[in-house]
Every structure is written in structure tokens, then in C-alpha cells.
Amino acid sequence: MSLFFVLLKRCERWSKVLEVETRVGGTEAENAGRQQKAKVNDCERERNFVGMVGLFVGVFVAERLAGSVKSVSAERVRSGLYGQAGNKGAVAVSFKIEETSICAISLHLESGQHGKKAQERLEQLREILQGVRHEKAKYDVMVLGGDFNFRAAFPEVGQIPKVLSEGWANPAGVASSERRVGEGSYQTSEEVMRLFREYDEVTAGRSRQELQEILKEFSLVEGPVRFPPTYRLLEGQSSYDLERQPAWCDRVLHSRVSVVRKSYCALGHLNHTDHRPVCVMLELLLLALPRPAESPTRTPPSTSPSPLPEPPAASPQAGAGPFGLGPVSPVTTSEASVTPATVTAPTLPQDLLDFEDPPHVPSSPKTPMQTPQTLQTGQLVLAKFQTGWYLANVLRYDGITADVAWLRPPGTVWGNKEEMQRYLCSTGADETLHGEKLHIATHVRLPELPKGTSALAHPPYPSTSPADVKIRDLKSTAAQKIFQDKLAAPLIEAIGEYFELPPKTVVVDDAFIVRYATDSQRGLSFHRDGSIVSSIVTLSDENDYVGGGTEFLDGSVYRPSQGGGILFGGQRLHGGVEIERGARYICTIFFKCGGLSCRDLAVKKDKEEEGDPGIWGALANIMGVGQ
Ligand SMILES: O=C(O)CCC(=O)C(=O)O
Numbered sequence: 001m002s003l004f005f006v007l008l009k010r011c012e013r014w015s016k017v018l019e020v021e022t023r024v025g026g027t028e029a030e031n032a033g034r035q036q037k038a039k040v041n042d043c044e045r046e047r048n049f050v051g052m053v054g055l056f057v058g059v060f061v062a063e064r065l066a067g068s069v070k071s072v073s074a075e076r077v078r079s080g081l082y083g084q085a086g087n088k089g090a091v092a093v094s095f096k097i098e099e100t101s102i103c104a105i106s107l108h109l110e111s112g113q114h115g116k117k118a119q120e121r122l123e124q125l126r127e128i129l130q131g132v133r134h135e136k137a138k139y140d141v142m143v144l145g146g147d148f149n150f151r152a153a154f155p156e157v158g159q160i161p162k163v164l165s166e167g168w169a170n171p172a173g174v175a176s177s178e179r180r181v182g183e184g185s186y187q188t189s190e191e192v193m194r195l196f197r198e199y200d201e202v203t204a205g206r207s208r209q210e211l212q213e214i215l216k217e218f219s220l221v222e223g224p225v226r227f228p229p230t231y232r233l234l235e236g237q238s239s240y241d242l243e244r245q246p247a248w249c250d251r252v253l254h255s256r257v258s259v260v261r262k263s264y265c266a267l268g269h270l271n272h273t274d275h276r277p278v279c280v281m282l283e284l285l286l287l288a289l290p291r292p293a294e295s296p297t298r299t300p301p302s303t304s305p306s307p308l309p310e311p312p313a314a315s316p317q318a319g320a321g322p323f324g325l326g327p328v329s330p331v332t333t334s335e336a337s338v339t340p341a342t343v344t345a346p347t348l349p350q351d352l353l354d355f356e357d358p359p360h361v362p363s364s365p366k367t368p369m370q371t372p373q374t375l376q377t378g379q380l381v382l383a384k385f386q387t388g389w390y391l392a393n394v395l396r397y398d399g400i401t402a403d404v405a406w407l408r409p410p411g412t413v414w415g416n417k418e419e420m421q422r423y424l425c426s427t428g429a430d431e432t433l434h435g436e437k438l439h440i441a442t443h444v445r446l447p448e449l450p451k452g453t454s455a456l457a458h459p460p461y462p463s464t465s466p467a468d469v470k471i472r473d474l475k476s477t478a479a480q481k482i483f484q485d486k487l488a489a490p491l492i493e494a495i496g497e498y499f500e501l502p503p504k505t506v507v508v509d510d511a512f513i514v515r516y517a518t519d520s521q522r523g524l525s526f527h528r529d530g531s532i533v534s535s536i537v538t539l540s541d542e543n544d545y546v547g548g549g550t551e552f553l554d555g556s557v558y559r560p561s562q563g564g565g566i567l568f569g570g571q572r573l574h575g576g577v578e579i580e581r582g583a584r585y586i587c588t589i590f591f592k593c594g595g596l597s598c599r600d601l602a603v604k605k606d607k608e609e610e611g612d613p614g615i616w617g618a619l620a621n622i623m624g625v626g627q
């Protein structure tokens with residue numbers, strides 16, 4: 001773990017909890033833990049200064065990132081009773097890691113079940129978000145968590161608490177110290193999830209629409225709630241205190257973009273108060289720019305110890321700072337709890353940057369560049385932007401022109417000026433830019449690659465085991481026709497419907513018959529496809545294999561029966577679950593479509609689905625096999 005946020009209310013009561021948590025293994029966690037303990041001991045002072053009834057944001061940064069932290073700033077946003085009472089609201093800490101701006105917010109919203117309380121809470125949430133994010137402070141990544149005080153309108157308490165209490169139980173054999181319940185971990189019972197869907201104030205209630213609008217406006221998302229209510233439990237136990245209706249009060253929201261959520265769960269074993277804490281694990285995409293060589297404040301990684309981190313940004317003036325909402329007094333960063341304490345070389349770990357293998361970056365750009373004869377989707381090229389050539393992936397190619405996406409630099413090249421110059425972001429241009437209809441003759445070149453290296457950034461599609469059969473290589477025209485009529489055509493129609501893409505522009509980019517067996521390829525690790533939309537259709541009878549299926553990050557596994565299949569945005573992370581017995585045959589089909597706008601549309605649609613079932617509708621039996 002490289003960044004660790006602690007968001008608390010009534011933080012003095014949680015110091016014990018944090019001490020427990022600091023014992024989790026691993027050097028980094030231990031380091032974070034030590035700093036964390038030191039900070040929590042300061043909590044009282046913090047709380048008094050901020051005047052927010054113990055709201056606390058602690059940000060702990062792995063040592064190796066410390067030198068990359070800059071522009072640290074902290075502020076509070078009061079809400080409730082016209083911002084005067086000061087017992088509800090939020091505190092926020094923002095900072096940059098290289099060029100990625102991050103803001104962590106700890107909030108506490110209005111309590112109460114009746115009248116307009118639900119409405120007031122959402123107004124406060126909006127107020128907090130507007131206070132934290134405005135023109136001058138548009139963060140790449142936001143994480144906000146705390147006691148949202150969302151209620152559950154259970155009709156009567158009756159038997160419900162028993163079901164809910166049982167929702168914390170783990171399957172046999174899991175140590176109680178590991179009692180995490182939720183996405184990416186042990187999931188609570190179907191019954192508890194049903195209660196959440198039916199009674200949670202925002203999921204089931206009238207305010208759902210309004211929350212959706214807020215999330216959309218601020219580009220935020222909440223993971224699926226697959227844990228029991230986190231309030232109000234008896235201390236030291238997993239049963240509910242029936243003086244209150246149990247409710248899913250404690251929640252975490254995070255940015256949609258640049259973030260992949262790995263888990264969203266509640267920690268049942270941290271039972272020191274009447275709430276149970278909730279945590280999310282996120283993978284962030286960070287951006288770095290090359291440093292000027294003459295900069296005296298940086299040294300290349302591993303040659304010598306690096307200097308102290310940049311001093312935090314000056315405190316904003318009251319009411320006019322980056323969080324300027326009303327007449328609040330600023331909190332200086334030394335009073336806030338962001339302390340990149342120790343400093344090492346600013347090398348950034350690959351795992352923090354991107355989970356895909358980085359493309360090979362040729363180190364010598366001096367040899368003359370070759371014009372490509374032909375291109376493939378997914379191929380690594382140099383594409384011209386203004387007067388320079390930068391690494392890019394081919395998204396579309398029609399023989400004369402190509403669409404490309406310029407690449408972001410992988411962490412391994414940060415700090416290396418020469419290598420960084422091969423990335424578009426080194427010019428200060430928007431690194432998410434796409435190049436449309438670039439003429440091959442004038443705007444695309446082949447990068448110089450070491451012998452034996454493929455120019456494909458990743459194999460275009462992961463199904464490249466020798467056992468896989470490419471549909472295009474099938475000699476039989478009858479087989480080609482079956483594929484076209486039974487699979488490609490109906491799927492293209494379905495894609496038009498589900499993804500709202502014009503079916504005429506959707507085409508099969510590639511397709512494979514894949515065989516998984518215990519004596520050869522058993523499964524496929526998590527990856528993204530190079531496609532805009534992918535489909536996986538089951539060819540085997542379900543009695544022919546045990547295990548297998550397509551797995552997504554939220555833990556869902558799809559195993560459609562023979563002739564059935566799934567459709568999903570190719571950018572969604574997924575993998576093939578290993579089979580345990582027999583052989584599983586599937587047909588994987590990768591679709592692309594006309595313009596770049598298609599990709600944006602598909603990605604957008606796909607993101608909108610996140611947190612729901614998390615996948616494009618399973619296509620039950622698309623070929624009608626077995627009917
Ligand atoms: O085995 C599966 O279901 C996943 C296959 C897959 O993702 C692929 O071939 O790209």
C-alpha cells in the first residue's frame with residue numbers, strides 16, 4: 001500500500017482501534033502505522049483546533065513516495081445550521097503526488113430519521129463538495145468518507161436485526177481478525193443485500209435521484225454495499241443496539257476516473273464503538289512530468305539520498321483559499337495531519353501506476369524512423385503532435401489514416417528526462433488526447449525496438465495461447481459463415497442496443513476459440529482487452545468442466561450455459577477463472593467501431609454501470625443453442 005487515508009469522526013474514541021490496525025504486517029503498513037499512532041496521539045489537539053467535533057483526516061504516504069508529495073493544504077467546510085453551529089461538515093486535505101492532485105475528505109452529515117433530514121443530508125453533501133472543489137481546485141482523485149448518517153426505513157425492527165447480525169459472520173475457517181465483509185472480501189448474505197436495496201435511504205428512498213445527480217456532477221461513485229449496517233452496534237459485539245434502527249451510515253465515495261476500486265468493505269472486528277468502520281481499496285493512475293535536469297532539488301533515483309520534500313503550500317487567506325467557503329479560518333498544513341515524514345528517492349512503484357505491462361520504451365530515438373507499411377489495432381507507434389513524435393497506441397487503421405491514443409509514461413521512466421520526452425505529456429499537452437485521422441505517411445512512424453520485441457504494446461488480445469484458434473485462420477467458409485451469422489451478427493445488434501452505438505459502424509476486430517484445460521492453459525489473469533466491446537460466448541456443455549468463468553473486479557463470475565454469453569466494455573478489467581476439471585471452450589470476440597467517439601461512449605456507458613451488476617447485461621443464450 002502506498003497511500004493510506006484515515007477518515008474519522010470523534011477521533012479520540014478511535015485511537016485504540018488504530019493501534020490494533022497498525023499491527024497488520026508488511027514494512028510499509030508498519031511504517032504507516034507508526035506515523036499513524038503518533039498522529040492519533042495528537043488527535044485531541046487537532047480536534048480542538050479544527051473545532052469540528054473530532055473530524056480527522058490522516059494521510060500516510062509510503063516512504064518511497066514522500067519526495068513526490070507537494071502542494072499540501074488543509075481546510076474545513078462547515079455545514080448545518082447555516083454553517084454556524086460547526087458540529088457537522090467536513091475537513092479535507094489535498095496534495096499532489098507529482099502531477100496528480102488528490103483530495104481526501106472526512107465528513108459528518110446531519111443525523112435524524114424523520115422529516116426532511118434525508119434531504120438536508122444531501123444538501124450538506126453538495127455544499128461540502130462545492131466548498132472543496134471549485135474552479136481553482138479540480139482534483140484528479142477525490143475520496144470522501146465518514147458518517148453520512150443515511151438511515152434505513154425498515155418497516156419494523158422485528159426479526160431484522162438477527163438477519164443483520166448474522167450478516168457479519170464469516171464462512172468457517174476465516175480468522176475473526178480478518179472479519180472484513182463486503183466487495184472484494186467475504187460478502188454478506190443475499191438477505192442483507194436485499195434489505196439494503198429495499199430500505200436504505202438513498203438506494204431505495206426518494207433521495208436516490210438526487211444523490212445520483214450529485215455523484216454525476218462531481219464525477220464520483222460509490223462501490224456496491226455488500227456489508228451489513230454499520231450502525232448502531234453494541235461495543236465489542238456483533239449485535240445491534242435496538243435503541244436505533246440499524247442503518248448503513250458509514251460510506252465512502254471516490255472519483256470515477258483514474259481509479260480502479262479493488263474492494264469496499266466494513267471491518268466487523270473493529271468493534272470499539274457503536275459504528276463499524278468502512279474501507280475502500282483503490283488503485284490510482286498517477287501522472288508525472290519530466291523534471292528539468294538543472295533542478296537542484298532532485299536527484300535521480302538510487303544514486304544518492306534525495307532531498308526533503310517541497311514545503312507545503314502556504315495557508316490560504318480566510319475565505320479566499322482553495323476551499324474558500326464562507327468565513328472559515330484556515331488550517332495550516334502543519335496543523336493538519338499530512339506529514340510525509342521520511343524521505344527517500346522519488347522512484348514510483350509500477351504497481352501504483354498501471355496494472356498493465358508498460359510498453360517497451362525505446363531508449364535511443366536517434367536512428368531514422370520508418371514509415372509503417374501496415375498497422376494493427378493496439379500497435380505501439382510514434383505519432384506526430386505539433387512538431388514532435390510521441391509514443392501512442394493505434395486505435396483504428398484504414399490503410400491511409402489512423403486514430404491513436406498517446407501514452408502516459410509508466411513509473412519506470414519517471415525522472416529519466418530522455419525517456420520522458422517520448423511521451424506527449426512532457427509538452428504540457430493534455431495527456432488524454434487522441435489523434436484522429438492521422439495520415440500514416442506524414443504523422444505515424446515505427447519506434448525503434450530491440451530485436452525480438454513486438455511492436456504491440458500488449459498482444460492485441462490476451463487470448464494468445466498456442467491452443468487458441470483465430471477465427472480468421474479457419475479455412476472452412478462454412479465455419480466462417482456460422483461465426484458470422486450465429487455470433488457476429490446478433491452480437492453487433494445487441495451492442496447497438498446496449499451500448500447505444502450505431503450498429504453499422506460496429507465490426508469484429510478479432511475473434512478466437514479458446515480452450516482451457518487442466519493440462520494446458522487453465523485460466524487467464526486479469527487484463528483489459530484492446531477492444532471497445534468484448535463478448536465471451538460459452539461453447540462447452542456445462543457438464544464438461546468444473547470451475548472456469550469470466551471474473552470481474554467486483555468478484556462476480558459469469559458462467560453462461562452453452563450458447564450463452566456476456567458483453568462488456570473492453571476496458572473493464574476481467575479474467576478467466578481457472579478450471580478445476582475437464583475442458584472449457586469459449587469464443588472470445590473483440591469488437592471495434594467507427595470513430596473514437598465510440599470508444600468514449602462505450603467507456604462512459606460502462607462506467608455508468610459500475611457498482612450496479614458491474615457488467616453489460618448477460619446475454620442469455622444468444623445463439624439459441626439448446627433451445
Ligand atoms: O476465460 C474467460 O472467460 C476470459 C477470456 C478473456 O478475457 C479473453 O480471452 O480476453
Ligand SMILES: [Fe+2]
Pocket residue numbers: 462527528529534574
Ligand atoms: Fe479478455
